[in-house]
Amino acid sequence: MPREPMIELKGLRKSFGDQVLYDGLDLQVFPGETLVIMGGSGSGKSTLLRILMGHLPYDEGSVLIHSHELQDFSRRELNAWRLIVGVLFQTGALFNSMSLRENLALPVREHTDLPEELIQIMIKIYLQLVGLRESIDRMPSELSGGMKKRGGLARALMMQPRMLFYDEPTAGLDPVSSAQIAQLILDLKKKMDVTSIVITHDMKAAFEVADRMALLAGKRFHLIGTPEEFRTSKDPLVRQFVDGLLEGPLSPQSDQQAYEADLLHRDTD
C-alpha cells in the first residue's frame, strides 16, 4: 500500500551564520509510525524539531506537511499544525510562573471551552500517566530535571495531539522512569495511533520504541532504516554510534592537529 507521508523533508539546508548545520536532509515520516532520530550532541536534532514546528526558518529545500510547504503556511495554518502536534522540549519548558496544574490547564483553557471540572480530571489523568500526580501543585522550580521533563510530556498530551515530538524523553531519568516513558510512547502509538518523532541517545529506549530509525551525522542522514537494519549494519559509523565505541569515524582524530596548533598558537600570543 503506497502511503502518503505526513512529513517530508527534501534537500533541507540550515545554517547559523557561517556554521552549516545540515545540507541535503531527506526524510519521510509516515502516519502511525514511530521514527527515532539519533545523532551526536550538537548535530542539530533539536534544531530539526524547531524547524518542524515552524519556530525556525530554513535556508533551502522543503519541509512538506501533508504535501504543503511549511514555510508558506499562513498564521492560521501554522497554528492548526501546532495544535495537532505535541512537543516535549529537551528541558521540559514548563512555564515557571505557574504550578504544574496551571501548566497543564493553560493550553486546554486557551483552545477549548471544556468545563473546569473536566480539565481538572484530565490534568490528574495525565499527571498519573507520567507519575507526577502527587506534585500537582508544585512550581517548576520545585521539580527535578527529570520531573520537569515528565511534566512537559503530560502538558503535551493535554491537547490529545495526533503527532508527538519528543526531544530526549528519557535523558536524565532513572532506569525505571525511563522504561515507563518508553512504555508510554508505545502505548500512545498503539491506543491512540499517534505518529511520533523521538530524538534520543538512549539506545535501549530507541530500539524499544522505533519502527524506523535515522542517524544524523555529517550534515545529513547517514542511514535511515529499520531497527533490524541498524542492528546488523556493518557501516563503521553506525556501529560506533549504536554500540558506543570509542574508536571510529565519529572520533575527532582529524581535529588532533588543529587542536595542537591551536594550543601552540595561543601560547605564543
Add this chain to the structure above:
Amino acid sequence: MKAGRNLRKAPMRQTIELIGEFGILLRDSVAAIGPSLFRGRGSRLSWRNLWLQMNRIGIDSLPIVILVMASIGAILAMQMAPELAKFGMVPVTAEVVALATFREMGPLVSAVVLTGFGGSAIAAEIGTMVVGEEIEALEAHAIDPVRFLVVPRLLACIVMMVCLTVVGDLAAIAGGMLIGGMFLHLNPVQFYEHAVKLLTVGDFVTGLIKAAVFGLEISIIACFLGLKVRGGAQGVGINTSRTVVMTIVALIITDLFFTTIFFYLGV
C-alpha cells in the same frame, strides 16, 4: 560577542532592522488589544492575568510615586514662593505647583517610577521566559505570545500609569499644601482654591493623555527588549538595564514632542 561583531559590520542596517522589528511588535500588540477584549476563545485576554499584572506593577510603584510627588510639590512650593513674594503674589504658588504638576511632573515622574518597577520587571520576566524556551513552548501550543504576554502587560501599564498620575498629582498638591500651611500662611482651603483657579480641564486631560502614551511606551519597550534577549542570564541582565535607560530617554523625547504639539495647539 556575536551581536557586537555584527553591529560593527553594518550598524545602519542593524539599527533599521531593529526599529522595523519594534514597529512590527507595536503594530501587532495594538492590533491584538481589540480582539482580546471582545472576542472569544483562542484570542481572549486572560482577565486574571491582567489583574495580576496591574497589581504587580502598580502596587509597588504607588508608595514611591506618592512619596516622590509629595516631595516635588513641596520643593516647587518652596522654590517658587520667595520669588513670587517679591511681587506680593505668594498665593500664586499654589497655581504654579498645580500647573507644573498636572501638565508635566505628574505623568513624567510616575512614568520614571513605573519604568523602574514595572518596565525592568517585565523585561526580566519575559527575557527569562525566552531563555527557558517558554516562548517557544507557548507558540508550540498555538498560543500567541503577543496576545498572551504583551497585551496584558501593555494594558496594565497604561491603566496603572493613568491611575498613578492622578494619585501623584494629588500627592504633589498635598505636598504643596503642607508647605503653604507651614511657611506661607496659606491654609489648605486657600491653597486648593488657588490651585484650581488657573487649572483647566485641558491641563488635566493633556497630562492623562501623556500618561497613557508613557504607559504604552514603557510596556512595549520592556516587552520588546525582553523578547530580544539572547544568551542566558547575562542577556537578561543586559536587556533589563537597557530597558530602563532606553525607556527614560524615550519618555523624555516623547514628552518634548507632546509639549511642542500642545504648545502650538495652545492647549
